[in-house]
Amino acid sequence: MSGNRGRTSLKCRRRSEDPMREYDRLPTELRAWLASAALPWRPRSVRRAFEAAYARTRDEASALRELDRLQSRLLAKDAGKIWGRGHPLAMGEFET
Template sequence: MTKNLQSSLRRRRRPGNAMQAYDALPPELRRWLSTAALPWSPASARGIWVKAGGARDPEAALARLAAVEAATLRKDCASPF
């Protein structure tokens, strides 16, 4: 069965329970992830959230996540698969 998503990101397995990690995310971040264009791991989304100051300024953190996602989509669209 082929995948319908193609990305330049390499696939990797992360240890642990992804559903528990997702459930532990802040509600604003979970809401954003539910509408994201790319399949984010809870760990990578949380990392950007924390670095962008999500606890202090959720809107700025969500804007940062959107910018990172847009940059990845531009990169993927520019490169041939």
């Protein structure tokens, strides 16, 4: 465990970019989503996921819901590895 990420099985990498500068370049709706995110997303990852979701849905609100679903899947995957398959998040019992 390093930094303030807590215990996780998700990939952690060192970056040379300035995360605050990347965050400041995000559109307002993505900054708002990122501010309430349950995972420590990189601004570049959020932008890439949002752009892919927007390309599929052609609707901003739908693309943001796609981000919510993606985050829920990642949380469920991590919860299963960290706390076991019986954890409510791993079983899909909680909505994030």
